[in-house]
Each structure stands twice: as C-alpha cells, then as structure tokens.
Amino acid sequence: MRELRVQTFLIKLRALLRDRRKRGFVLLPLLLVVLILVVWIQIASWPVEEPPGALVWLKCPACDFFGEMQVVDLSDGSYRCLKCKAKLGYPRKCNKCSYEYVELPQPIVFAKDATKAQKFAQLEDARRCPNCGSTDNCTISLAH
C-alpha cells in the first residue's frame, strides 16, 4: 500500500517536472532554499572582528601573577593585576646580566624643543635594565 503511494507520488512529481509551467513551482522554492543556504554559509564564515591591541604577556610587580592580556597602551595604567590590582608591566629580562624584572611603561613626554637625538636618548633611557643599565633586554613569555 505504502509502496503504491510512493510510486504514485513519483509519477506525479515526474509529470510535474515535465510540465514547464508547473516545473517553476517546484524548482523556484528549491532554488530559494539553496540561495538562503549559500547566504547563511557566507554570513557564518565572516571573520569575527578582532579586539583592538595585541595579546601580550604581562607580569605583576607585586605578586606572582603572570598572564596574557589584550593590550592597546600599557602606559595608561588601566591594566591591573587580576589577583592584587597592582599595575601590570612587561616581563623583561636583561641579556647582559640575566636580571629579570617588570617594566612599568610610563607615558614619555618630550620637551618641546627636544632634538631627534634627545628624543632617541630619552626612549633609550626608558628601557634600561634597572640592574646594570644596559638597553640590551627583551620581553619574556611563559614559553621562554
């Protein structure tokens, strides 16, 4: 009984597809479904907007907190330790004396009449190792 019903349905469908005027009624909704699917896949594959700044390793100078955070400008002081709320800084290591420390970047203000060389020297001073004064140091991560 059921087989018969399927057969009659197939026969009707075939007849429907053979009829040009009626074919449109079958194919149009099908095309619409495909179109919606394609658009939906496109939307699903759109890139997610990335948050501003970069993911960097930060270290707390007061406790042992060490973690990655999305940072735009660390010198604005709004990046706080998740454990003790102290200002976070960059975990740095001096390549000369192997001293490890936390660098708390301060906004650098140049004098109005500062020359290029003076500005450069000021930037150099800001990144000196607190132990030996060398500027040869680098940021470290957990993977170091």
Ligand SMILES: [Zn+2]
């Ligand atoms: Zn802390």
Ligand SMILES: [Zn+2]
């Ligand atoms: Zn050093």
